[in-house]
Amino acid sequence: MFGKDKKKKRFIIKEEQLIGMAAIQVIVDTETGVNYLNTVGSGTSGLTPLLDADGNIIVTPASELTEE
Numbered sequence: 001m002f003g004k005d006k007k008k009k010r011f012i013i014k015e016e017q018l019i020g021m022a023a024i025q026v027i028v029d030t031e032t033g034v035n036y037l038n039t040v041g042s043g044t045s046g047l048t049p050l051l052d053a054d055g056n057i058i059v060t061p062a063s064e065l066t067e068e
Helices: none
Strands: 011-019 022-029 035-041 044-049
Touching: none
Parallel strands: none
Antiparallel strands: 011 022, 022 035, 035 044
16 A cells, blocks of 8 residues: 555566467466466366477577566
8 A cells, every 4th residue: 555665576477379268378487487387277277398399498588578
């Protein structure tokens, strides 16, 4: 409320796609830059690091992160 500083969000949704009653989201950890693939809906959910074609974890540089 009054006098409180706005706290920076630890996680942001970088991208989201709806598929029927479910959604797939790319979530980024703003402290580490690590991208996660999150699935929600239809009675199931899951979270895993997002990998590139070589199997390496995708990391977004801090300079590219903007809080929405």
